[in-house]
Amino acid sequence: MGTFDLLLQGLAAALDPMLLLYALIGVTLGTAVGVLPGIGPALTVALLLPVTYGLDPAGSLIMFAGIYYGGMYGGSTTSILLNTPGESASVITALEGNRMARAGRGGPALATAAIGSFVAGLIATLGLAFLAPWVVKFALVFGPRDYFALMVLAFITVSSAFGDSTLRGLTSLFVGLALACVGIDQLTGQARLHFGVPQLLDGIEVTTLAVAMFAVGEALFVAGRGNGAPDEVIAVRGSVWMTRADWARSWRPWLRGSFIGFPIGALPAGGAEIGTFLSYAAEKRLARHPEEFGQGAIEGVAGPEAANNASAAGTLVPLLTLGLPSTATAAIMLAGFQQFGLQPGPLLFATNPQLVWSLIASLLVANAMLLVLNLPLVGLWVRLLTIPRPWLYAGILLFATLGTIGANPSPVELAMLLAFGVMGYGMRLYGYPIAPVVVGLILGPMAEQQLRRALSIAQGDVTTLVSSPVSAGLLAVAALALVVPMILRSRGRGRVLAQVASDAD
Amino acid sequence: MTRTVAHTRPQAGLDLARIGTALRDFFTVVAAAIDASRAIEDGKRPSDAALRQLGINPASFTAVR
Amino acid sequence: MTGLPIEPQRRPDGAAFVIAALLAALGALLVVEGISLPDRGGYSGVGPGKVPLAVGLCLLGLAGWTVLAGLRGETEVPPRQAARPVLWVLGGLVAQLALLHTGGFTLASGALFGCVAHGFGARRLPVALGVGLVLAGAVYAVFDGLLRLTLPAGPVERLIFGG
Numbered sequence: 062m063g064t065f066d067l068l069l070q071g072l073a074a075a076l077d078p079m080l081l082l083y084a085l086i087g088v089t090l091g092t093a094v095g096v097l098p099g100i101g102p103a104l105t106v107a108l109l110l111p112v113t114y115g116l117d118p119a120g121s122l123i124m125f126a127g128i129y130y131g132g133m134y135g136g137s138t139t140s141i142l143l144n145t146p147g148e149s150a151s152v153i154t155a156l157e158g159n160r161m162a163r164a165g166r167g168g169p170a171l172a173t174a175a176i177g178s179f180v181a182g183l184i185a186t187l188g189l190a191f192l193a194p195w196v197v198k199f200a201l202v203f204g205p206r207d208y209f210a211l212m213v214l215a216f217i218t219v220s221s222a223f224g225d226s227t228l229r230g231l232t233s234l235f236v237g238l239a240l241a242c243v244g245i246d247q248l249t250g251q252a253r254l255h256f257g258v259p260q261l262l263d264g265i266e267v268t269t270l271a272v273a274m275f276a277v278g279e280a281l282f283v284a285g286r287g288n289g290a291p292d293e294v295i296a297v298r299g300s301v302w303m304t305r306a307d308w309a310r311s312w313r314p315w316l317r318g319s320f321i322g323f324p325i326g327a328l329p330a331g332g333a334e335i336g337t338f339l340s341y342a343a344e345k346r347l348a349r350h351p352e353e354f355g356q357g358a359i360e361g362v363a364g365p366e367a368a369n370n371a372s373a374a375g376t377l378v379p380l381l382t383l384g385l386p387s388t389a390t391a392a393i394m395l396a397g398f399q400q401f402g403l404q405p406g407p408l409l410f411a412t413n414p415q416l417v418w419s420l421i422a423s424l425l426v427a428n429a430m431l432l433v434l435n436l437p438l439v440g441l442w443v444r445l446l447t448i449p450r451p452w453l454y455a456g457i458l459l460f461a462t463l464g465t466i467g468a469n470p471s472p473v474e475l476a477m478l479l480a481f482g483v484m485g486y487g488m489r490l491y492g493y494p495i496a497p498v499v500v501g502l503i504l505g506p507m508a509e510q511q512l513r514r515a516l517s518i519a520q521g522d523v524t525t526l527v528s529s530p531v532s533a534g535l536l537a538v539a540a541l542a543l544v545v546p547m548i549l550r551s552r553g554r555g556r557v558l559a560q561v562a563s564d565a566d
Numbered sequence: 567m568t569r570t571v572a573h574t575r576p577q578a579g580l581d582l583a584r585i586g587t588a589l590r591d592f593f594t595v596v597a598a599a600i601d602a603s604r605a606i607e608d609g610k611r612p613s614d615a616a617l618r619q620l621g622i623n624p625a626s627f628t629a630v631r
Numbered sequence: 632m633t634g635l636p637i638e639p640q641r642r643p644d645g646a647a648f649v650i651a652a653l654l655a656a657l658g659a660l661l662v663v664e665g666i667s668l669p670d671r672g673g674y675s676g677v678g679p680g681k682v683p684l685a686v687g688l689c690l691l692g693l694a695g696w697t698v699l700a701g702l703r704g705e706t707e708v709p710p711r712q713a714a715r716p717v718l719w720v721l722g723g724l725v726a727q728l729a730l731l732h733t734g735g736f737t738l739a740s741g742a743l744f745g746c747v748a749h750g751f752g753a754r755r756l757p758v759a760l761g762v763g764l765v766l767a768g769a770v771y772a773v774f775d776g777l778l779r780l781t782l783p784a785g786p787v788e789r790l791i792f793g794g
Contacts, residue, residue, distance in 0.1 A: 112774075152606055156622065228700055232654065232693050238686045239661055246679035253679060254664050277724070284720050284750055285712035334606050338599035338620050345621035355623050451751035455744040455763065458720070462727060462743060463770060463782075466736065470783050475728045482724070486717075491646060492707035494607065509682045516677055 067414060068190050071422030074415070080123050083116065084427050085434070087124035091131020092435055096138050096442045097457060099283065102373065103390040104275040105132030107268050110397050111464040118401050118416065123423040125397060130182065130427045133373060134435055137174045137366055138442050142167060142295050151369050153337040157354065157361030159295070164357050168301035168439075173311045173359055174366040175436050176303075181319040181367035182428040185374030188323050189381070190421055193410070196382040200407040205515035206526050208383075210535035212508040215329050215385055217539045220497035227547050229493045237501020240265050247506065248513055260473040267396035267503050269465055271389065273478045274495050276461040278485025280454050285486075294446045297439060311363040314344050318367030325368075326375020329387045340368035374424070381405050381417060384507070389496040392503045595619055647701020654694035661687025719750025735785015736775075740767035 074080075090112065094105045109128045113121040140151050141158035154174065161170040203211075220230035243254040244264025255261040303311070321343065322336035344364040345354045354361055377394075379385040384406035386392040398405050403416065410417055435442070448456075465478050488495055512526075519525035527533040598619035602612035614624040665684025700706065723746025730739035744763025745756060753759045768791065775782045 156627070226705075228693065228696050232697065235686060235690050235693060236654075236657070239657055239683075239690060242661065242664075242683040242686060249679050251668060251679040253668065253683060254661070280747070281717055281720055284716035285714075286710070287713035287716070334603040335599050338602050339596065341622070342595050342599065342620040351621075354621060355626050451748040451753040451759070452762070454720075454751050455748035455753075455759070456766070458723070458747050459740050459744050459763070459767065459770065462724075462740060463774065466731070466740075466782060467774065470731065470781070472728055472731060475724075475731065479721070479724045479728065483721070490707075490709035490712070491650065492610075496607070512682075513677050521677075 064191055064194055067418045068422060070415070071418035071420075072425065074119070074419050075123060075422040075426045080120060080423075081426070081430075083120045083124040084127045084423065084430050087113075087127020088131040088427055088431050088434065089127075091128035092135040092138075092431070092442060093131075093445060094128075094460075095132035095135025096445050097135075097453060098139055098143055098446070099279055100132075100136075100276075100457065102129065102132040102136055103271065103388070103393055104279075105129075105135070106390060106397070107271040107275065107393045108460055108464055110268055110393070110400070111467045113397075114400065114468065118403075119419060121401055122416070122420045123427065125394075126420065126423040127427040127430070129373075129394070130178075130370075130424070130431050131435075133370060134175065134178060134431050135442065137178065137369075138171060138439070139446060141170045141174065141362070142297065142443060143293075143446060151337055151365060152334060153341045153365040154362055154369070156341075157358055160355070160357035161359065161362065162295040162297070166357060166359075167295060167297040169303045169307050169359065170357075170362050171297070171439055172301055172303045172436060173307065173363045175432055177311065177315040177318065177363045177367040178370040179428055179432040180315045181322060181370040182374055183425065184316075184319040185323045185326070185371040186421060186424050186428070189374060189378055190418075192327070192378055193382050193417075193421075196378065197407045197410045200383055201411075203407075203531065204529065205511040205518065207529060207531040207535070209508060209511040209515055209526065210532035210539070211329075211383065211385060212504055212511065214535050214539040214542070215387060215504060216497075216501065216508070217542045218329055219387070219500045220494070221543055221546065226492070227543070229491075230497055233488065233493050233495065233497035234501045237498035238505045240270065240498070241502050241505030241509075244506075247510060258473060260469075260471050264506075265477065265502065266468070266474075267393060267499060268468070269474060269477055270481050270502055271393050271396075271499050272461050272464060273481030274485030274488070274498065275389075276457060277478060277482025278489055278495070280458055281482060281486035282489045283450075283454065285490075294443060297443060301436060301439060307359055310359050313347075314340070314360045314364030315367045317343060317347075318364040318369075319371040321364075322368030322371030323375040326372035326387075327378040328375075329379055329385060334369075336368035336372040337365035340364040377424075381420075382407065382410070384409075386500060386503065389499045392496075392499045395503055647697055647706040650706075651694040651697040651701065654690050654697060658687045658690030658694060661690065663687075716750040716752075720747050723747045723750070730785075731783055733785065735788050736771050736782040737764060737767045737787040738785055739783075740770070741765075 090109055091105055094100055094108055106129055113124045137151060137154050140154040141162050158170045216234055220234035221227040243261055245252050245262055252262055318340045321340050325336040341361055344360040345351050348360050376387050376391045379387055380391045380395060384404060386395045403409060465474050485495060515525055527536055598616040601616040602620060605612040617624045617627055661683045665680040665687055668680030670678040670680060723743040726746060727739040727743040730742055741760060741764035744766060745760030748759040749756045771782055771788060
C-alpha cells in the first residue's frame with residue numbers, strides 16, 4: 062500500500078536524533094504551557110509558535126507537533142487536578158477526573174487520560190494517514206467555485222450553525238472578514254485599509270489576533286472577575302499507575318472514544334467538546350456500574366479524553382487535505398504552516414508529499430514521547446499549577462507578548478495586541494464567540510481568492526457559483542445550516558421557558 | 567417445533583419500533599451534546615435538560631459559574 | 632422562592648447601541664474604502680474593492696440587526712467588572728508598548744509583568760517589578776541567546792550581555 066510506505070518513510074525521517082530532541086522540547090514546552098489554567102490548546106499553540114520560527118522546516122514541524130499534543134496533555138492534567146474546572150480544557154474530564162482526584166485516585170485518572178490520549182492519537186493519526194489520500198483524490202476535482210462553496214460552509218458552521226445566537230456568531234465572523242481585508246490584495250497588488258501605516262501592508266497576523274483575544278482578553282476577563290477563592294490544586298496521592306481493574310475498565314472507552322471523536326473532528330462542523338459529551342453519554346449508557354458516574358468513574362475520564370484527542374487529530378483531516386480549518390486551533394495551525402511557507406491542501410500532497418508524511422509521522426512520535434515522559438513528570442506539572450494567580454497571569458502575558466515581539470518587534474504590532482485584547486475582552490463580556498473571528502481572518506483571503514478566480518473563469522457570470530453539483534450542494538447545506546438553527550431556536554424558546562417554569566423548585 | 571415459527575412475525579415489528587426509538591434517542595443525545603458544547607464554548611452553562619440527556623446530574627455540574 | 636420562571640433581561644440595553652455603533656463605523660469604513668479603490672477587476676468583474684464593500688455592507692446590516700435585538704432586550708448582561716485590576720493590566724501593556732524601543736525588552740516586559748501581577752493582587756509593586764525584571768532578563772537570555780529569536784536590546788541588555 063503506497064500510504065503505508067510513505068508513512069514508514071516519514072517515520073524513518075522523524076527518528077533522527079536532532080529531530081527527536083526538538084520533539085522533546087516541543088512536548089515539554091507544550092505541556093508546561095498547556096497546564097496553566099485558562100490556557101487551552103489553541104492559545105498554547107499560538108503562544109509557542111514563534112519559538113519554532115528559528116528552526117529548519119522539519120524541526121519546526123516536529124516541535125510544532127510536540128507543542129500541540131503537549132498542550133492537550135497539559136490541559137487534561139489541569140482538568141483533573143484543579144478545583145476550578147471552569148479553567149480547564151475539557152469540562153467533562155474535569156467532571157469525573159476531579160472526583161477521582163478527590164477520592165485519592167488522581168494518579169490513575171491522569172494515567173488513563175494519558176494512555177487514552179495516546180491510543181486515540183495513534184488511531185486518529187493512522188485514520189488520517191489512510192483517509193487523506195482519498196480526500197485528496199476527491200479534492201483534486203474541485204474547482205475554485207467548489208472551494209468557495211466549501212469555505213462558505215465552513216464560515217456558516219463555525220459562526221452560526223450551533224450556539225445560541227446567529228446574530229452574534231455572524232457579527233464575529235464579519236469582524237474577522239473585515240480584518241482580513243487589511244493588507245495587500247493578492248490578486249492585484251492593491252493596498253487596502255492600511256491607512257498609511259506600512260506595518261499593516263502585510264495584513265494582520267493570525268497569531269497576533271489569536272494571542273490578543275485569547276490571552277490578553279482572557280487575562281482582562283479574569284482580572285475583571287475580581288479575586289475569587291484561590292484555586293486549589295488536588296494533590297496526587299498514592300500511585301500514579303492504574304490497577305488491573307482500571308485497565309479492564311478503560312480500554313473499551315479508549316477505543317470507543319477514539320471512534321466517536323475522530324469523525325466529529327474530521328467534519329468541518331465540530332465544536333471542541335461535542336465528542337467528549339457524546340463519549341460521556343455513551344460510556345454512561347454502556348457502563349457496568351453507571352451509578353459511579355458523578356462519583357469518579359474511570360470510564361468517564363478514559364472515553365472523553367480519548368474522544369478529545371481523536372477529535373483534535375481529526376481536525377487535521379480537512380486541514381491537511383483541503384487546507385480548511387474547522388476550529389480556532391486549526392486556524393492557528395494553518396497560520397503556522399503558512400509561516401513556514403507551506404499551504405496545506407491537495408497541492409501540497411502532490412508536490413511535497415515527504416513533508417506532509419513527515420508531519421504525520423512527527424505526530425506519532427510526539428504522541429509516544431508524551432506518554433513515555435510526562436506521566437512520571439506529573440509532580441513537576443502540578444507544581445506549575447500551584448503558582449499564585451498574580452504571578453501566573455503576569456507570566457502568561459509576558460510570554461504572550463514575547464511571541465509577538467519576537468516575530469515583529471514594532472510598536473504597531475503591540476498596539477494591535479492591545480486593541481484586539483480589549484476587543485476580545487468586550488466580546489467575552491457580551492457573549493460574542495471568538496473562534497469565528499480567527500477563522501474569518503485566516504479563511505477570508507482564501508475565500509476571496511477562490512471567488513474571484515471562479516468569477517474570472519466564468520467571465521463575471523455569478524451563476525457559476527452554483528453551477529457544479531458540488532458547489533450547489535455545499536451552498537445549499539450552508540443555507541440550511543444558517544436557517545434551520547434560527548427556526549429551531551425561535552420555536553425552542555417557548556419550550557425552554559415552559560421547561561424553566563416546570564423545573565423551578 | 568411449531569412454537570418457534572410464531573417468533574418471527576412479532577419479532578419483525580418489534581425490531582422496527584426499537585430501531586425507531588434508538589434513532590430518536592441517538593439524535594436527541596447528539597443534539598444535546600451539540601447544545602452543551604456550544605454553551606461551554608461561549609463560556610455559559612449548558613441547559614439542565616441537555617445535561618440530563620447526556621447523563622450528567624445538573625446539580626453536580628459545577629464547571630461553569 | 633416561588634415557582635416563577637426567571638425572566639430574561641427585557642429592558643433595552645445601552646450596550647447594544649454602542650456595539651451597533653462600533654459595527655456601523657467599521658462597516659462604513661470598509662464601504663468607503665471599497666468604493667474608493669480603483670476597480671481593476673479584470674475578467675472577474677470583482678476588483679479589490681468589491682469584497683471590502685460587500686463585507687462593509689453586511690456589517691452595516693448586522694449593526695441594524697444588533698439594534699433590533701437590543702430593542703428586544705436580547706443583549707447579554709455582563710457580570711460586574713472590577714475596574715482596578717483591569718486598568719492595571721491595561722496600564723502594564725501600555726507601559727510595555729511605550730518602553731520597548733527606548734528601554735529594550737527587559738525593561739518593557741519587566742514593567743508589564745510588574746503591573747499585571749500588581750493588578751491581580753501581588754501586594755507590593757516594587758517587588759513585582761523586580762521579579763518581572765529578573766524574569767524578563769532570563770527570558771531574553773534564553774530566547775535571544777539560545778533560540779536565536781531577535782528581541783529589542785536596550786540599556787539593560789547592553790549592560791549585562793554587552794552590545
